[in-house]
Amino acid sequence: MRNRRFLSTMLLFVCSVLLSARVLAQGLTVQIVNGVPSAIPIAVVPFGQSAGPPPGTDIADVVSMDLNRCGKFRALGKSEIVETPTSGTDIKFPTWQQLKQDYIVVGRTSDAGNGALRADFELWDVNKQQRLLGLSITGQGSDLRRVAHKIADQIYQKIIGVRGAFDTRIAYVTAVGTGNNSQYSLIIADSDGYNPQTVVRSREPLLSPAWSPDGSKLAYVSFEHGDSAIYMQDITTGARRLLSNQRGINGAPKFSPDGRRLAVSLSYQGNPEIYVMDLGSGSLSRITTNLAIDTEPEWTPDDANLIFTSDRSGKPQLYEVAAGGGAAQRLTFQGQYNADASISYDGNQLAMVQGNGNVYRIAIMDKSLGGQIRFVSPGSLDESPSFAPNASMLLYASTEGPRGVLYAASADGRVRQRLVLSDGDVTNPAWGPYRQN
């Protein structure tokens, strides 16, 4: 066991040395630490180009990276792509059959005027020599990564049968410096860590970002005035609204799936309890009444219930209660410490932090499998699980030496991709909803 951990640590180290130089994002680097032999082989051929200067983004490269990191595909390496067809009629299928590829993607870009580019692409089944998709996606030349993510989403949906979640965003907190030089930033970025944008900066801790279901706003906890307060901020305009600065803890905001309410944990009545705030009227309903710590509420997808962390039985465990209040049912019985739930869109999978001794790992309890638990992270200080909107992957926070790092893991735990900020700690990840435009 110890040996295996040592080996995997070494492998991780070697991989990071080999890859970190090659794949450099603005702020975050992207690394795949485990391969999956059963992944579907797919060739994404470099896109052709009709006229004009070459686009700044290699679309095929971004699509390949997306497909690789979700764990379900294995994209053919660029050096092995010997022919470069740009439309279905140019594909010589025996070549790709010999390379043992199940699928091939070909495409080309053309000028769409006003700084926009149009990408036409086709997805073919190599063995059946059958076209599965033929689409065009137009986007600004400055935002071709997004065009590529949309293409990856279409491919994912066609082959896997579930909507892709590559064209989504993530939020996280970074901390650089120590002591009075600390600088905390709440950042949003593309799901692969590119295009980071700062939403808010503070010299005091920021935590627990939560996305509104339409992706336009973030709620978060800020200590900027000394004690905790909950704010809601529009991502585009920067307009900000103070939602709660009661005495004591103002924490753990989560938007309801219908976007009209915010579940929070407040301690102004003595100890942390779950409340639901109506965002229209600002009125508060108290959901729990207990001397324990009740926090980290998460909505079930139907808006009806809240799953939360409580230490009412001694150590923290997960409980479920109706969103209008009532008796709470305990959900977790395996493991000493179960906290901070993230639920999948279909309500079947419940991710949590499970602690045993000094080891804290991300575990998923599968309701459709009778509450069976599987671990998707190795520990030892993993936290803040957050499902992608299609539940194919989840984000979580981990540590490497003194620094906090983020991982994106496939929901089966077989592929983990590390997102590392080059400077400082990265914590508090939250995967955003599907983008609406």
Place this chain on the structure above:
Amino acid sequence: MNATARITLAAVLCLGLAACAKKQTVQPPPPESAPPPVPEATTAGAYTPADLDTDACLRQRVVYFDFDKSDIRSEFQQIIACHAKYLRDRPMARMTLEGNTDERGTREYNLGLGERRGNAVASALEADGAQASQINVVSYGEERPTCREHNEDCWSKNRRVEIVYTAK
């Protein structure tokens, strides 16, 4: 108080505590059921603000906790007693109790645990005669560690309540 002043103060206090802690090791621990010991440096009447800088007991402003616990360990009863006396002697004095945890466990749960520790110190001060209106509790959970290594030695330093006077 701004962050600079607070952190500088915390650093100075930690040094002070380290110095005091050595002295304490030669004293036998007080028996479980004994009444709170009378602070040594308070022989002559009421405390004054100057005592905050000079009194050996008042200069100690950090209370440490066991893992996942908010009970006040017996060795910290003396610190609680002298700060309670200071609050009794000076009704206009105000303090903030900053509750902190180690990094293990989830961030929001740790906010709750830090508050529970702050409340435990507040209750002990009030049991010794301090007024609730003199005490404000803030929890930083695991967000303000004094030590960043992943081991028990470091964790034990982070599980703490810091006493910060906001009015002397």
